Amino acid sequence: MFCAISGEVPEEPVLSTKSGLVYEKRLILKQIGDTGKDPNTGEDLAAEDLVDIQSNPKTVKPRPPTLTSIPSLLTVFQNEWDSLMLETFTLKQQYQQVRQELSHALYQNDAACRVIARLIKERDAAREALANVQAHLGTQTTQAPAAESMEVDSQESGLPAEAVEKINATSERLSATRKKRKPPTEHASAEAVAAFTQVQSVPSMHNARPAGITALDIDDKRGNVLTGGNDKHVQVYSREKDKVLANLTGHTKKVTSVKFRGDTDSTDEIDIAVSASADKSVRVWGTGEKGYGLLHNIHSHKSDVNAVTVHPSKSYFASAALDSTWAFHDFETGSTLISVADSETDAGYTAANFHPDGMILGCGTADSTVRIWDIKSQRPAASFAGHTGKITALNFSENGYILAVASEDNLVKLWDLRNLTNTKTFTLADGYKIHDLKFDYYAKYLAVAGTDLTILKAKDGAPIVSFKENSSDLTSVHWDPLATYVAAAGNDRTLRIFSTASE
Numbered sequence: 001m002f003c004a005i006s007g008e009v010p011e012e013p014v015l016s017t018k019s020g021l022v023y024e025k026r027l028i029l030k031q032i033g034d035t036g037k038d039p040n041t042g043e044d045l046a047a048e049d050l051v052d053i054q055s056n057p058k059t060v061k062p063r064p065p066t067l068t069s070i071p072s073l074l075t076v077f078q079n080e081w082d083s084l085m086l087e088t089f090t091l092k093q094q095y096q097q098v099r100q101e102l103s104h105a106l107y108q109n110d111a112a113c114r115v116i117a118r119l120i121k122e123r124d125a126a127r128e129a130l131a132n133v134q135a136h137l138g139t140q141t142t143q144a145p146a147a148e149s150m151e152v153d154s155q156e157s158g159l160p161a162e163a164v165e166k167i168n169a170t171s172e173r174l175s176a177t178r179k180k181r182k183p184p185t186e187h188a189s190a191e192a193v194a195a196f197t198q199v200q201s202v203p204s205m206h207n208a209r210p211a212g213i214t215a216l217d218i219d220d221k222r223g224n225v226l227t228g229g230n231d232k233h234v235q236v237y238s239r240e241k242d243k244v245l246a247n248l249t250g251h252t253k254k255v256t257s258v259k260f261r262g263d264t265d266s267t268d269e270i271d272i273a274v275s276a277s278a279d280k281s282v283r284v285w286g287t288g289e290k291g292y293g294l295l296h297n298i299h300s301h302k303s304d305v306n307a308v309t310v311h312p313s314k315s316y317f318a319s320a321a322l323d324s325t326w327a328f329h330d331f332e333t334g335s336t337l338i339s340v341a342d343s344e345t346d347a348g349y350t351a352a353n354f355h356p357d358g359m360i361l362g363c364g365t366a367d368s369t370v371r372i373w374d375i376k377s378q379r380p381a382a383s384f385a386g387h388t389g390k391i392t393a394l395n396f397s398e399n400g401y402i403l404a405v406a407s408e409d410n411l412v413k414l415w416d417l418r419n420l421t422n423t424k425t426f427t428l429a430d431g432y433k434i435h436d437l438k439f440d441y442y443a444k445y446l447a448v449a450g451t452d453l454t455i456l457k458a459k460d461g462a463p464i465v466s467f468k469e470n471s472s473d474l475t476s477v478h479w480d481p482l483a484t485y486v487a488a489a490g491n492d493r494t495l496r497i498f499s500t501a502s503e
Contacts, residue, residue: 001013001022001053002022003022003023003024003027004021004022004023004039004040005023005024005027005028005031005039006024006027008024010022010023010024010025011024012024012025012026012052013025013052013053013055014028014050014051014052014053015050015051015052015053016028016038016045016049016050017049017050017051018038018041018043018045018049019038019040019041019043019045021038021040022053023050025050025052028045028050029047029050032045032046032047118344122344122380122383125379125380126380126381126382126383126420129374129379129380129381129382130381130382130420158337158338158378159328159337159338159375159376160337163315163316163328163330163337164376166313166315166316167311167313167358167359167375167376169313170311170312170313170357170358171357171358171359174312174356174357174358175357175400178356178357178398178399178400181399181442183442183444184482186482186484187442187444187482187483188482188483188484190444190445190457190464192500193445193455193464193465193483194464194465195500196455196465196467196485196486196498196499196500197498197499197500198467198469198496198497198498199485199497199498199499199500200239200495200496200497201469201494201495201496201497202225202237202242202494202495202496203492203493203494204493204494205227205229205235205237205244205489205493205494205495206227206229206230206231206233206235206493207229207231207233208493209231210230210231210254211230211231211491211492211493212229212230212472212475212490212491212492212493213227213228213229213475213476213489213490213491213493213494213495214228214229214230214254214255214256214475214476215227215228215255215256215257215258215275215475215476216228216258216475216476216477216478216487216488216489216495217258217259217260217273217476217478218260218478218487219260219262219271220480220481221263222271223238223239223240224236224237224238224239224245224260224271225237225238225239225487225495226258226259226260226273227258227489227495228254228255228256228257228258228275228277229254229255229493230254230255230491231254232249232251232252232253232254232255232277232279233247233248233249233251233255234247234248234249234251234255234258234273234275234283234285235247235248236248236273236292237495239497245291245292246285246291246292248275248283248285248292248294250283250294250297251275251277251279251281251283252277252279253277253278253279253304254277254278255275255276255277256276256277256278256304256305256306256307257275257276257305257306257307257308258273258274258275258276258308259273259274259308259309259310259317260272260273260310261273261274261310261314261317261331262310262314263314264314264315270286270287270288271286271287271292272284272285272286272287272295272331273285273286273292274308274310274317274331275308276305276306276307276308276319277304277305278304278305279304280299280301280302280303280304280305280321281297281298281299281305282297282298282299282300282301282305282308282319282329283296283297283298284296284297284298284331284334295334296333296334297334298319298329298334298336300319300325300327300329300336300339301319301321301323301325301327302321302323302325303321303322303323303348304321304322304348305319305320305321305322306320306321306322306348306349306350306351306352307319307320307349307350307351307352307353307363308320308352309352309353309354309361310354311354311358312354312356312357312358313358314331315330315331315332316328316329316330316331316337317329317331318352318354318361319352320349320350320351320352320363321348321349322348322349322350322366323341323348324341324342324345324346324347324348324349324365325339325340325341325342325349326339326340326342326349326352326361326363326373327339327340328340328375338378340373340378342363342365342371342380344371344380344383345365345367345369345371347365347366347367347390348365348366349363349364349365349366350364350365350366350390350391350392351363351364351391351392351393351394352364352394353394353395353396354396355396355400355417356396356397356398356399356400357400358375359374359375359376360372360373360374360375360381361373361375362394362396362403364390364391364392364393364394364405364407365390365391366390366391367390368385368386368387368388368389368390368391368407369383369384369385369387369391370383370384370385370391370394370403370405370415371383372384382420384403384405384413384415384420384422386413386422386425387405387407387408387409387411387413388407388408388409389407389408389409390407390408391405391406391407392406392407392408392434392435392436393405393406393434393435393436393437394406394437395437395438395439396439397439397443397458398439398441398442398443399442399443400417401416401417401418402414402415402416402417402423402439402443402458403415403417404437404439404446404458406434406436406437406448407434408433408434410427410428410429410430410431410432410433410434411425411426411427411428412425412426412428412434412437412446412448412456412461413425413426414426414458424460424461426456426461428448428454429451431451432450432451433450433451433473434448434449434450435449435450435473435474435475435476435490436448436449436450436474436475436476436477437449437477438477438478438479439458439479440458440479440483441479441481441482441483442483443458444457444458444459444483445457445458445464445479445483446458446461447477447479447486447488448477449474449475449476449477449488449490450473450474451473451474452466452467452468452470452474453466453467453468453470453474453477453486453488453496453498454466454467455486467488467496467498469496470488470490470492470494470496471492472490472491472492473490473491474488474489474490474491475489475490475491476488476489476490484499484500485497485498485499486498486499
């Protein structure tokens with residue numbers, strides 16, 4: 001007997017009284033439940049039409065041909081073993097994947113907890129320092145510290161009492177004059193700036209291999225130009241004499257930042273400059289009987305030093321490096337008074353600039369954040385975020401209220417330091433690279449150097465004029481105090497001066 005559905009010997013055979021066919025009971029009952037018809041004849045069929053077939057002995061299902069010999073049995077066993085091993089391997093893979101997913105989830109949870117804790121700590125620190133920052137910016141009136149408390153402050157901050165006193169005196173003096181300062185009539189108007197053209201070009205500065213001017217500063221009183229290059233050299237060029245006064249060597253890697261010290265209260269006419277390099281050093285240069293020479297070689301960082309900025313007192317300067325530290329140095333002695341490590345980031349500092357009052361220092365990081373530090377306490381006063389690339393440049397306006405920040409995302413953001421908010425965002429063309437930016441002395445214009453030199457209105461970001469004479473990216477820009485000219489230099493080894501034709 002064979003089932004009319006499966007073609008195999010049925011274990012529970014039944015007979016259809018209508019068609020006379022034999023079926024496996026479980027199969028025909030399922031068919032009746034689904035269709036109610038005989039699967040072979042198509043006639044209506046019910047369970048009552050089925051008759052159990054009584055057999056004695058019970059029907060024995062014959063073994064399939066593959067199990068009738070020892071070789072076939074071995075083959076079956078081998079196939080079963082292979083299937084078992086494959087299933088075990090698959091289970092191990094799934095188990096390992098689940099372990100990885102669980103480990104990743106636990107790591108994300110731990111990272112999120114650490115970020116939340118850091119943000120809470122940063123928020124609390126910012127709240128504590130807000131009153132102090134507002135006092136520095138002139139939004140609150142504070143009394144000058146007494147002589148007794150000066151010593152306590154210097155001990156707590158790590159700064160010598162003399163340095164603390166000079167920082168306070170400089171801030172009070174500059175803050176008092178800044179509130180009454182207005183642009184003089186000689187200050188260039190927007191129409192005059194729009195009429196700027198290239199009036200001077202100094203090509204072939206620094207060596208051709210590797211080519212490029214990486215940093216620029218100008219002493220407008222003496223007419224000297226200070227540049228740093230990829231060739232590891234620092235040069236002093238005289239605009240009046242149209243020649244290089246000094247080619248200073250000693251750095252072993254590219255120079256990243258240069259600054260003139262500027263005028264001081266001293267009657268000493270020595271000309272002092274400072275340079276930073278990717279060789280982890282900061283060098284102070286000065287004039288002597290034999291011209292420019294090295295005064296101090298400072299090693300206070302463990303990684304590339306990306307920025308130097310001169311304190312408004314002209315007695316000190318700061319450096320910032322990729323090891324996420326900034327240091328405060330004395331010009332006269334070349335000593336490092338303090339070195340501060342940023343525990344909130346390990347991405348490193350890429351830019352730095354002193355506030356015009358000299359009480360706070362702004363540092364840009366490689367992870368898109370600007371950190372504002374209180375110099376005397378060495379504590380973070382605020383943090384500004386919002387960019388998506390590393391910070392390439394930052395600059396405080398001379399009135400002390402606005403901070404301009406640029407990064408690799410071709411955005412320029414203006415931050416109001418009185419309420420710590422982003423007031424303006426200027427978007428440049430897609431693919432535009434920003435390497436430097438500067439306010440003019442009265443914060444009417446903002447010069448952006450990178451793919452080209454673009455001058456914007458500081459108030460609303462409206463473009464005034466663009467200069468595209470450069471053949472490579474511009475890396476630095478400098479304003480004349482009265483905005484009568486703007487200078488830029490870059491990777492084409494050329495210093496360019498833009499002004500009106502009569503300049």
